[in-house]
Amino acid sequence: MPRLVLEARRIALTVQHGLHGRRRAGSGENFWQYRRFIDGEPANRVDWRRSARDDHLYVREREWEAAHTVWIWPDLSPSMDYASRGQAPKRERALIIAFALAELLVKGGERVGMPEMMRPSANRRIAERMAESVVLAPRLPASLPPPFAPSPLSEIVLLGDFWSPASEVAERIELLAASGAQGHLVQIVDPAEETFPFSGRIEFREPESGDRLTVGRAESWRADYDLKLVEHRARIRAAAERLGWSFTVHRTDRPASELLLALHMRMGAGGTASAAPKGGGRAFVSRGPA
Missing domain, CATH: 3.40.50 (Rossmann fold)
Known part of the structure; x- marks a missing residue:
């Protein structure tokens, strides 16, 4: 094993x-990333500790769960x-x-x-x-x-x-x-x-x-x-x-x-596609297809 x-x-x-992940920002509990504060957002979303290190305001985004x-x-x-x-x-x-x-x-x-x-x-x-x-x-x-x-x-x-x-x-x-x-x-x-x-x-x-x-x-x-x-x-x-x-x-x-x-x-694409076998269409029937 x-x-x-x-x-x-x-x-x-x-x-x-080369794969793009399935992660998104949202209301989860785990930290995902920082992003710039957007005018009009509630001030309580600002991460003041991170913002103190820069001339910009930042929001701490969490993982979508x-x-x-x-x-x-x-x-x-x-x-x-x-x-x-x-x-x-x-x-x-x-x-x-x-x-x-x-x-x-x-x-x-x-x-x-x-x-x-x-x-x-x-x-x-x-x-x-x-x-x-x-x-x-x-x-x-x-x-x-x-x-x-x-x-x-x-x-x-x-x-x-x-x-x-x-x-x-x-x-x-x-x-x-x-x-x-x-x-x-x-x-x-x-x-x-x-x-x-x-x-x-x-x-x-x-x-x-x-x-x-x-x-x-x-x-x-x-x-x-x-x-x-x-x-x-x-x-x-x-x-x-x-x-x-x-x-x-x-x-x-x-x-x-x-x-x-x-x-x-x-994954996540609806699952409607099906793939044909490569190298022929046979299979040894160890259990016996019905």
């Missing part, structure tokens, strides 16, 4: 360069352990993106929480707090985000492989969107789940139930697999777009910074 936190912080610093929270859920279920040769497990990519996105959001003045694991916080050590919450989580990881009631001003980011039946995925995001919260689905997949490179006699194992299936000529399944995958993703994308949420596919052989930048830029 410390290695993932460090990697997340490195990626966040890379992406942060509305009830806006970003909830980030990384899928930690067994299917996220999958990794083809030369690739890191999908779970690691989900955690790195979750931690790095939280770093960027907190630096921009937002609060970040994790459903059932961590209350919303704007702590400067947000990545460490999230990592501790993951390690200490009392429940076994589930394949779908837990049902909870976010406020209408919230945004939700779901990071997982979403190989559960499409109807179950759609039902869960509809529940989370019922309050009016905006959301973003990111399907994280291994390159082998996109290209289905298997041939010959292969044994496939379902990572959560342990069920096994042995096939004699795996390459003969490729065409049917492609069709099933396209249908699965189309149903999830349609459900997301119907709610005004975004849907993105990310391969673990692509840079994490690529996804982080796209996701951060999409």
Whole structure:
């Protein structure tokens, strides 16, 4: 976990360069900046200590702190352990993106929480707090985000492989969107789940139930697999777009910074854009798309 936190912080610093933050002046409690006093403003807004150092009057502005929270859920279920040769497990990519996105959001003045694991916080050590919450989580990881009631001003980011039946995925995001919260689905997949490179006699194992299936000529399944995958993703994308949420596919052989930048830029934009997968439209069905 410390290695993932460090990697997340490195990626966040890379992406942060050139980004405009989401911070605003307002009625919060934390200092944001000084600005020149404008004629007509109440005199009690003047910061006399700062003004005494100059020939001008200054106002001490505070950070905008509305009830806006970003909830980030990384899928930690067994299917996220999958990794083809030369690739890191999908779970690691989900955690790195979750931690790095939280770093960027907190630096921009937002609060970040994790459903059932961590209350919303704007702590400067947000990545460490999230990592501790993951390690200490009392429940076994589930394949779908837990049902909870976010406020209408919230945004939700779901990071997982979403190989559960499409109807179950759609039902869960509809529940989370019922309050009016905006959301973003990111399907994280291994390159082998996109290209289905298997041939010959292969044994496939379902990572959560342990069920096994042995096939004699795996390459003969490729065409049917492609069709099933396209249908699965189309149903999830349609459900997301119907709610005004975004849907993105990310391969673990692509840079994490690529996804982080796209996701951060999409935050607060209404979430209606969706991204097509790079490098084809396949995915290895570790849980079985429906």
